[in-house]
Amino acid sequence: MTHLPPPRPPARIALTPGEPAGIGPDLCVRLAQQAQPAELIALCDPELLSTRAACLGLPLQIRPFDPAAQPTPTAPGELRVDPVAQLRCPAEPGRLDTRNAAYVVETLSAACRGCRTGRFEAVVTAPVHKGIINDAGLVFTGHTELFAEQCQAKPVMLLAAPGLRVALATTHLALKDVPAALTRPRLTEVLETLLRDLPRRFGIARPRIAVCGLNPHAGEGGHLGGEEIDIIIPVLERLRAAGADLRGPLPADTAFLPPLLADTDVVLAMYHDQGLPVLKHLGFGRAVNVTLGLPIIRTSVDHGTALDMAGTGRADPGSLEAALAMAIEIAARERARRAAAAG
Numbered sequence: 001m002t003h004l005p006p007p008r009p010p011a012r013i014a015l016t017p018g019e020p021a022g023i024g025p026d027l028c029v030r031l032a033q034q035a036q037p038a039e040l041i042a043l044c045d046p047e048l049l050s051t052r053a054a055c056l057g058l059p060l061q062i063r064p065f066d067p068a069a070q071p072t073p074t075a076p077g078e079l080r081v082d083p084v085a086q087l088r089c090p091a092e093p094g095r096l097d098t099r100n101a102a103y104v105v106e107t108l109s110a111a112c113r114g115c116r117t118g119r120f121e122a123v124v125t126a127p128v129h130k131g132i133i134n135d136a137g138l139v140f141t142g143h144t145e146l147f148a149e150q151c152q153a154k155p156v157m158l159l160a161a162p163g164l165r166v167a168l169a170t171t172h173l174a175l176k177d178v179p180a181a182l183t184r185p186r187l188t189e190v191l192e193t194l195l196r197d198l199p200r201r202f203g204i205a206r207p208r209i210a211v212c213g214l215n216p217h218a219g220e221g222g223h224l225g226g227e228e229i230d231i232i233i234p235v236l237e238r239l240r241a242a243g244a245d246l247r248g249p250l251p252a253d254t255a256f257l258p259p260l261l262a263d264t265d266v267v268l269a270m271y272h273d274q275g276l277p278v279l280k281h282l283g284f285g286r287a288v289n290v291t292l293g294l295p296i297i298r299t300s301v302d303h304g305t306a307l308d309m310a311g312t313g314r315a316d317p318g319s320l321e322a323a324l325a326m327a328i329e330i331a332a333r334e335r336a337r338r339a340a341a342a343g
Helices: 024-031 046-056 098-116 130-135 143-151 175-181 184-202 216-222 227-241 272-283 318-342
Strands: 012-016 039-043 061-064 078-082 122-125 156-161 164-168 208-212 245-250 266-269 288-292 298-300
Touching: 012 024, 012 098, 012 318, 024 046, 024 318, 039 098, 046 061, 046 078, 098 122, 098 130, 098 143, 122 318, 143 288, 143 298, 156 184, 156 272, 164 272, 184 208, 184 227, 184 266, 184 288, 184 318, 216 227, 216 245, 227 245, 266 272, 288 318, 298 318
Parallel strands: 012 039, 012 122, 039 078, 061 078, 122 298, 164 266, 208 245, 208 266
Antiparallel strands: 156 164, 156 288, 288 298
């Protein structure tokens, strides 16, 4: 008689609703209307989701999260909640309040801790409002940077849409600060992270990476800037000598042409607005933000808080659905990798 291994329990995924006045809570409520193959646990004040569900006219049964229980798939119309923090004041859709800024950061920190301790297999994050957090006197650059600090890691931001992946050598910096931040050590770290994590997270055995130049026309042989000659080319040559499949530096205005993308797994842009406008034009609302280089799995939406849509029912949950699907996929790949390593 053949003895089949017992079925694995579903992944346990943390979900952070983000800015309470934005569309994050709406998206979480919308996501909970459908059956999910994973166990979703929202890390937030339960009252936030109950109030927003009533505002949207959608059913939502909130169940307490029991970490000792066996994970079960999330049923339609219900959501497990871990009340890791409490709103400092009631959240009104569309109206930011600095009093709730610390609450937002607390939910993110709890999600990060939970992933690091094995309480959750991944975290999916809804959008936050960086401005209101900073207005509250908290130093906050973004999810990526907060998780990097808490994990003591050097992450790489990658956004994936159907047909295109774009990674960033620098993230949330003023444009004037980008050249100084683009050093040989930093670019080497970014490329080594991609070469390590694309196989691990996406199953790409030998990543093909197209690397953009920093300057117009990739520096025009040094006539439009020297970063390509002084920084980018030496790094690429060293990693190519070690066997990496790297193309570039390429002029950014032609790096995204279909013939070039046909045999490319990811495009590495030098700064935020060099690569992300192309990706969002192609797949806005379906793209997923994946943070590589962390010891945890984190995915996120490709959009902001959309305060004008909060509480109206017009927010599209497509990107959050895609982020959840990718988190589940990466978590399954990580389980398989660990099982193989254990023999």
